[in-house]
Amino acid sequence: DIVMTQSPLSLPVIPGEPASISCRSSQSLLHSNGYNYLDWYLQKPGKSPQLLVYLGSSRASGVPDRFSGSGSGTDFTLKISGVEAEDIGVYYCMQGLQGITFGQGTRLEIK
């Protein structure tokens, strides 16, 4: 199994300030097609998760451009350029290369 490890697990942020979440996988997520099979999801309170970023760095449809994903191989990062109140929730990274595995989640809260 590919194990996904996120940090930090809790992230208090002042509105307007940037935020960054790290995700590390136990094996490379680089597919033979050259893409990293790594997604980022946000689960807002009481809601179903929603896709933010797929293939490591591609924003999903309708996702604001303050969200950006980067990284390759085993180390990935989700950055929010300026956090807004509506961004609170739990962020999960997920690998889709071998089956599917989620990270533990990072709870973003407004300071």
Place this chain on the structure above:
Amino acid sequence: QVQLQQWGAGLLKPWETLSLTCAVYGGSFSDYHWSWIRQPPGKGLEWIGEINHRGSTKYYPSLRSRVTISVDTPKNQFSLRLTSLTAADTAVYYCARVDRVGGDYYGMDVWGQGTTVTVSS
């Protein structure tokens, strides 16, 4: 706009079988894969398994012996069956669309509303 509507029994006893169904409205069924994910109370997301329209499946290894995911392509529906339930299976269960075509992959882009399943005697 694609929507997933899921349903099934919410209160079950130990050793009973969980059965959930997810219907796909407003989009293609055959062009995607379909997945089940669960979330125990206060915890993170756990993948259960995935199926395509031909019925080819992948399961999370630790659940494989108890899980069956099936598909009814003419009805644009897929289902989850989990046997020999214990309290540890108490969770919110989600269905989701996996945008995976050939070797390409674009994430789980549409999710159902979630179904709360409680296992208790």
